[in-house]
Structures are given as structure tokens and as C-alpha cells.
Amino acid sequence: MEQLSWAAEDAYLIEEAPFTVRATDESFLDMVRPHLGPFRVPDPPEGYRRFSANVGVDRSWPGGKMTKGISSLYLGMLRVYRGRYREEMAGRLMSLVRDLVTDGQDEYFRVRSGAVVVHGQALMLPAAPTPHLGGLVAALVQRGAGYLADAAAKIDPILRRLDGTPLPPMVDESDFSALGLGPPVVRSRPRRDGSETLRPPFPVSVEALGGTRTEAAPLGWIVQVGFSPGEETRLEPAGGAEAVFRFTEAVLNMHVWRERSLTFTRDLLDEHPLSRLTVGSIPEAADLLMRTAPSIMREVTT
Numbered sequence: 001m002e003q004l005s006w007a008a009e010d011a012y013l014i015e016e017a018p019f020t021v022r023a024t025d026e027s028f029l030d031m032v033r034p035h036l037g038p039f040r041v042p043d044p045p046e047g048y049r050r051f052s053a054n055v056g057v058d059r060s061w062p063g064g065k066m067t068k069g070i071s072s073l074y075l076g077m078l079r080v081y082r083g084r085y086r087e088e089m090a091g092r093l094m095s096l097v098r099d100l101v102t103d104g105q106d107e108y109f110r111v112r113s114g115a116v117v118v119h120g121q122a123l124m125l126p127a128a129p130t131p132h133l134g135g136l137v138a139a140l141v142q143r144g145a146g147y148l149a150d151a152a153a154k155i156d157p158i159l160r161r162l163d164g165t166p167l168p169p170m171v172d173e174s175d176f177s178a179l180g181l182g183p184p185v186v187r188s189r190p191r192r193d194g195s196e197t198l199r200p201p202f203p204v205s206v207e208a209l210g211g212t213r214t215e216a217a218p219l220g221w222i223v224q225v226g227f228s229p230g231e232e233t234r235l236e237p238a239g240g241a242e243a244v245f246r247f248t249e250a251v252l253n254m255h256v257w258r259e260r261s262l263t264f265t266r267d268l269l270d271e272h273p274l275s276r277l278t279v280g281s282i283p284e285a286a287d288l289l290m291r292t293a294p295s296i297m298r299e300v301t302t
Contacts, residue, residue, distance in 0.1 A: 004054055011044040012036055014166065017101045018045035021093065025055035028071075031090045035168050035203050036097070049100060051075055051093055055086060081200070087184055091170065091200035098152055098167050102252075108154035108163075109264060110252040114225075115153040115164050116145035119297040121220025122162035123289065124153060125277075126250040132227045134201055135175030136279060138209055139286035142179065146214030147206045152252070155219065157264060160271070163216035169209075170201035178282045179209070221296045222247075222268070223275045223289065231280040235288055238276040243269055273300065 008029055009022035014036075021036075023029050033040075056069020073081035073089050081092040102110060114125035114137035123145070127133050134150040141147045149164025156163070173184050184202045206213055224238055224246050247265050248254065254261045273296050279285040 004052075006052075010036070011041050011048065012039045013041050013045050014039045014097070014101045015105070017104065018048035019051060019097065019100060020044050020048055021051045021053070023053040023055055025053075028053050028055050028086055028090065031086060032093060032203075035094060035205065039166070049075065051096070053089060053093070056084065087202065088199055091202045094167065094203045095170055095200055098165055098170070101165055101167065102152045102154070105154055106253050106256045109157055109257065109261070110152065110154045111247075112151055112250040112252055113153040114140075114150055115148035115162050116140045117148060117214045117217045118145050118220075118290070118293040120217060121297050121300060122148065122217040123293060124162055124219060124222045125225050126153075126222065126247055127151075127225040127227075128246075128249060130227050131172040131201055132175055132279070132282065133225065134170045135172055135178060135282050136225065136285060138169045138171050138175075138179055138204055139282050140289060141169070141206060141209045141211035143286055143290045145211070145290070146217075147211055148214060148216070155268070156216070160219050160268075161216045162219045166213070168203045168205050171204045172201045173199065175282060176202075179204075181208070219268075219272055220300045221273050221275070221293065223277045225277045225279060227279045229280060231278060233280040233284040233288060234278050235292060236276050236278075238274045239269070243274060243276075 004024055006022045007024055007026040009020050010029055011020045021029060021032065052074040054072045056071040058069050059067045068084040070082060070084055071086060071089050072079055073092055075096060080096060081089050111126050114133050116123050116137060137150045148162060150169040152165060154163050176183050224243065244265055247269060248261060251261055277285060
């Protein structure tokens with residue numbers, strides 16, 4: 001990395017994951033501080049990882065034309081983002097922080113899954129890799145569900161309690177309108193072939209959604225999610241070998257649990273109500289889950 005002048009550096013500790021964020025322009029740190037501020041510590045803890053943001057400088061040209069400077073984000077010496085939008089770089093940073101926080105927690109069964117709490121029990125939403133899971137979780141939080149996780153949930157293998165991370169939901173910019181939120185500061189620009197560039201999701205605070213965070217809760221209902229924009233939103237019973245296979249595809253630390261992961265998955269799906277959700281519309285899917293959850297949760301508690 002070239003020799004740079006750093007304006008400031010913040011140190012953080014989240015669930016035993018220490019890291020720092022430094023930047024050549026402190027305005028970038030101001031963008032992530034609202035989300036990371038509660039975890040800020042005075043000095044870098046031992047064994048910390050370092051994020052370095054080289055913030056591009058905008059330039060004005062004769063005639064009033066302005067060119068946005070190119071920014072780069074590094075984790076250690078590895079460049080993990082390069083582009084012209086600071087908001088986008090902040091989203092990439094937050095996504096990487098989530099991975100940093102959750103990757104070492106292998107005492108839990110970690111699943112690519114959204115998670116909320118309804119009626120005192122956890123609703124688990126495992127899914128294949130998708131940018132839209134955070135938007136569905138955010139829509140549920142708007143409707144009164146307690147927030148646990150947007151895409152990285154963890155299950156206590158003994159207590160069967162579901163937990164997440166203290167980080168905010170990460171929402172794809174294409175889902176902002178479905179949530180009734182104003183668009184993020186930057187928008188996708190189509191490539192020359194007409195396709196859109198792949199962009200990081202943006203952090204949206206639980207408070208901005210009008211919702212609340214919640215503590216870990218007993219697992220109540222598992223809903224395997226698939227996104228099919230434009231199709232009918234529907235909720236159906238699930239089960240059998242296909243459900244087991246789809247769930248194991250979402251397990252993030254199968255390499256640690258190895259053969260135990262299949263046994264644990266089968267037990268988990270046998271012990272809890274299991275459904276399959278096709279999401280044609282995020283608002284419709286959130287409404288359907290919130291309408292159905294009370295009857296499912298009552299069945300679990302009786």
C-alpha cells in the first residue's frame with residue numbers, strides 16, 4: 001500500500017473480535033460510527049485486524065464539471081473495495097465486519113439465515129446466497145418483529161436458542177423502496193451492456209426501521225426462503241430430503257461440524273415446524289409471515 005497520511009483511526013471490540021478502522025478522511029469514519037460506536041474502545045485490543053480506507057479526492061474542472069475520486073478499502077494488505085462512492089465503501093466495510101465477528105464462533109451452528117423474534121420465539125429464515133435477505137428481515141422488523149440477524153444466525157446446539165450479531169441489517173439498494181425508505185445516497189449505474197454492477201448492501205439501523213433489537217430466543221419456526229421477484233408470494237409446508245439438503249447448503253461452518261452437521265440438521269428440522277417461502281414481493285412476504293406466525297408459535301408452545 002502506498003504511503004498515506006491517516007486522519008484518524010478508531011478501535012472496536014465486538015464479541016471478542018477486535019479491529020480498527022482508519023481513514024485518510026475522517027468524514028468516512030463518521031459514516032460508520034453511528035453503527036459501530038457502541039463497540040468503540042480506547043485502544044486497539046491484542047490481535048486486532050485493521051481496515052484502511054484511502055478516501056478519494058473529488059476534483060473540479062473548468063466549466064463546472066466534477067470528477068469523483070476513486071476510493072479503496074483494505075483489510076490488512078488485501079484490497080477489498082475500489083470505487084467512487086464512500087457510502088458504498090461503508091457498506092462493504094460493514095459486511096466484512098459482520099463476517100469478521102461471526103467467523104470464529106464455531107461453538108455455534110452458524111447458518112446463512114435471517115432471524116427475528118415473534119411472540120417470544122425465534123423465526124429462522126435460512127436462504128441461498130442472496131442480496132435480498134436483509135430486506136426481508138428489515139420488513140419484518142418494521143412490522144414489529146424483534147431483530148436478531150440479517151444473514152448470519154447462530155444456534156446454540158444444546159439449548160436450541162437462536163442468536164445473531166449486534167450489527168444492523170444490510171439492505172440491498174433495490175429493496176429500499178419496498179421498505180418505504182429514501183434511496184441511499186448513491187445508485188447503481190448500468191454497465192455498457194445494460195446490466196447493473198454488483199454493489200455492497202447498505203447498513204440500515206434498527207431504529208431507522210422503527211424497530212427494536214432483542215436477545216437470543218428459543219427457536220420456534222424455520223422458514224426456508226427463496227426469492228423470485230414477480231412470482232406469487234406463497235408459504236408452503238416443507239420437509240424430506242430436499243429440505244435437509246437446502247438447509248445444509250446454508251450452514252456456514254460445516255467444515256468444522258463435519259458429519260455431525262447432517263445429524264444436527266435432521267434433528268433440528270424434525271423438532272421444529274418447517275415451511276418454504278417463495279418471495280415475489282418483500283412487503284407481501286413479511287405480511288404473510290407476520291399473519292401466520294401466531295398460529296405456528298402457539299402450536300410450538302402448547
